[in-house]
Amino acid sequence: MKDSNFLKENNARHLWHPMAHPADSLANPPDIIVGGEGVEITDVDGFRSVDAVGGLWNVNLGYSCQPVKDAITAQLDKLPYYSIFRGTSNDAVIELSWMLKEFFAPDGLSRAFFTSGGSDSVEVSLRLARQYHKVRGEAGRTKFLSLKKGYHGTHTLGASVNGNANFRTQYEPLMAGCFHIPAPYTYRNPFNETDPERLAQMCLAALEDEIAFQGAGTIAAFIMEPVLGAGGVIPPHESFMPGVREICDRNGILLIADEVITAFGRTGDWTGSRHWGVQPDMACTAKAITNGYFPFGAVMLSDKIVEVFESDTSGKASIGSGYTYSGHPVGAAAAIACLKETERLSVKDNAAARGAQLFDGLKALQAKFELIGDVRGGHGLMCALELVSDRASKTAIDKKTVGRIHRATYEAGAMVRVSGPNIILSPPLVLTAAHVDTILSALDAGFASVA
Numbered sequence: 001m002k003d004s005n006f007l008k009e010n011n012a013r014h015l016w017h018p019m020a021h022p023a024d025s026l027a028n029p030p031d032i033i034v035g036g037e038g039v040e041i042t043d044v045d046g047f048r049s050v051d052a053v054g055g056l057w058n059v060n061l062g063y064s065c066q067p068v069k070d071a072i073t074a075q076l077d078k079l080p081y082y083s084i085f086r087g088t089s090n091d092a093v094i095e096l097s098w099m100l101k102e103f104f105a106p107d108g109l110s111r112a113f114f115t116s117g118g119s120d121s122v123e124v125s126l127r128l129a130r131q132y133h134k135v136r137g138e139a140g141r142t143k144f145l146s147l148k149k150g151y152h153g154t155h156t157l158g159a160s161v162n163g164n165a166n167f168r169t170q171y172e173p174l175m176a177g178c179f180h181i182p183a184p185y186t187y188r189n190p191f192n193e194t195d196p197e198r199l200a201q202m203c204l205a206a207l208e209d210e211i212a213f214q215g216a217g218t219i220a221a222f223i224m225e226p227v228l229g230a231g232g233v234i235p236p237h238e239s240f241m242p243g244v245r246e247i248c249d250r251n252g253i254l255l256i257a258d259e260v261i262t263a264f265g266r267t268g269d270w271t272g273s274r275h276w277g278v279q280p281d282m283a284c285t286a287k288a289i290t291n292g293y294f295p296f297g298a299v300m301l302s303d304k305i306v307e308v309f310e311s312d313t314s315g316k317a318s319i320g321s322g323y324t325y326s327g328h329p330v331g332a333a334a335a336i337a338c339l340k341e342t343e344r345l346s347v348k349d350n351a352a353a354r355g356a357q358l359f360d361g362l363k364a365l366q367a368k369f370e371l372i373g374d375v376r377g378g379h380g381l382m383c384a385l386e387l388v389s390d391r392a393s394k395t396a397i398d399k400k401t402v403g404r405i406h407r408a409t410y411e412a413g414a415m416v417r418v419s420g421p422n423i424i425l426s427p428p429l430v431l432t433a434a435h436v437d438t439i440l441s442a443l444d445a446g447f448a449s450v451a
């Protein structure tokens with residue numbers, strides 16, 4: 001490995017960081033991570049911390065999952081690459097499809113379309129939604145609806161359904177025909193409604209209103225995260241997603257669940273949609289499907305979609321989407337091993353138990369520190385603290401103070417993620433009660449440093 005000075009200097013000289021201002025990255029250089037073991041990471045200066053970010057919501061099994069490493073090595077030796085474009089397939093991706101079918105059977109999803117990551121999965125799902133309606137003879141259904149605060153990656157269709165200005169404004173004009181409704185975000189919403197159930201009903205009414213305004217026959221799909229993640233961990237009331245399902249059905253609109261974060265145990269169930277008892281028409285997955293050990297994703301398709309495409313005789317159902325790395329055999333081998341470990345360790349149960357411990361601990365921190373305006377979570381291992389400079393007016397905290405809290409928390413032993421005014425926690429699902437205590441005490445030290 002190159003030495004610490006070389007890495008720091010050349011990071012500044014030769015690379016730009018995603019989701020960062022280049023000047024800010026120069027002024028506040030990143031922590032350079034050089035090792036990972038269990039649920040801990042080590043930086044270039046040899047400092048070890050608990051990774052409360054879980055990579056980027058994806059390293060559910062931690063950094064030492066030997067069966068996944070072995071599966072990757074074995075596949076590299078056997079067949080490092082072959083395409084699954086028309087005319088060829090590979091054994092690893094077939095076995096994975098068969099496993100995924102079993103995994104997603106309770107969600108009513110039986111076929112997979114493979115991608116290289118979450119943004120790809122979103123893009124493919126939106127393209128297939130339009131194509132589905134064209135094949136069925138409803139070519140006018142081209143628009144998309146989604147939630148403000150939602151995050152759906154950064155490809156152009158995904159950015160167009162994204163509900164956060166940060167990922168949109170500098171790239172406009174985006175795709176025409178994408179419209180957003182208010183998110184069931186109890187802490188801040190245009191209705192000033194603090195009751196989650198009443199708020200869910202108001203957001204559903206807004207959805208009905210938008211559909212009536214646009215004309216149901218112009219809308220292809222509604223896309224949502226079962227628990228909003230990057231927008232600041234916003235779990236909707238339990239009535240919300242079933243309500244969306246019912247409205248979509250009544251109006252002939254497809255429901256796409258963006259499960260890029262929520263699939264494979266993170267919410268304390270195997271999928272976020274299952275948590276709410278909803279069967280989507282498509283589910284976008286990525287992240288924990290390979291735990292970050294290989295870039296990979298899949299869109300899972302319901303029988304409703306499959307039947308329309310497979311019974312088409314017009315030629316319109318020929319799929320004009322795909323990536324060189326769709327169905328990559330090494331990614332597929334990694335995914336097979338990840339799924340086996342995910343099920344063997346029943347990580348969803350640990351996510352539920354440790355998630356409850358983390359959520360309670362964060363509530364206790366809120367009682368201690370005025371800066372914590374809202375604590376969100378309660379569904380597995382995805383939690384957020386929304387920071388304010390004043391609780392009564394809910395004035396958002398300044399960037400500098402969040403930066404200081406982040407630094408002091410890291411120095412006290414936990415890597416957390418800052419996203420706007422939120423501190424987001426999404427640790428590996430295999431962490432122990434002691435690791436949760438470490439995260440909480442590190443946050444305590446972080447907040448104490450600015451109190």
Ligand code: PMP
Pocket residue numbers: 117118119120122151152153154225229230258259260261286287
């Ligand atoms: N959808 C959701 C819900 C996500 O959280 C993300 C990534 N955080 C994406 C899509 C995009 O995934 P990727 O970064 O792998 O392209």
